[in-house]
Amino acid sequence: MCAVSLAVELEKEEFIELVVAALGLSLVYAYPSLYSFPIALVTIAAAFVPHELAHRYLAEHLGFRSRFRLSTPSLVSSIMICLLSGGLVKVGTAGAVEVQGFASEDDMGEIALAGPLTNMLIAALSALFSPASPLFAIIAIVSAGMGVFNLLPVPPLDGHYVARWNRQNWALVFGLSLLVSALVSWSVVQDALGWLLWSWRGF
Structure with a gap:
């Protein structure tokens, strides 16, 4: 990967996991007013996705293979905590970038x-x-x-x-x-x- 390139190539499965994470977190941030889901989705796309891609890019830049991996238990827990609290408690955990190799x-x-x-x-x-x-x-x-x-x-x-x-x-x-x-x-x-x-x- 070229050091001057800001592009991050995502595998198909990785892209799907990132989308699922973004959708799940958007639900958490929007609840209980699901009418605000589009706003929450744009917000998550602007804050959460670049955060994860920044980890991904720098890991690749340093010579490591890396990928975003969805944590289904974490995402389900975030959604359940939000639902059970009536939307008062919002825990935004859904996954992380895994770095492969010795770092x-x-x-x-x-x-x-x-x-x-x-x-x-x-x-x-x-x-x-x-x-x-x-x-x-x-x-x-x-x-x-x-x-x-x-x-x-x-x-x-x-x-x-x-x-x-x-x-x-x-x-x-x-x-x-x-x-x-x-x-x-x-x-x-x-x-x-x-x-x-x-x-x-x-x-």
């Missing part, structure tokens, strides 16, 4: 870091466009939250591998993710107030 702690740390960093970038870019549409605000909030959550230093989350690789790097990136999340939230709140003011003036 050192350094390699695994770098590969793990790629996903949350991608979420931060997506959150920041989406926040810039949030004045144009509430959808960008939703993507920004979800992507920022996904980045922070995945950086928690507990297995099997990305933060576990990053902290095991280099605690200083983990602390720096985790702090950065909190800062990005706070700035994104503040930006979205300002935009929401602007929408309310615009609506009020419309009356």
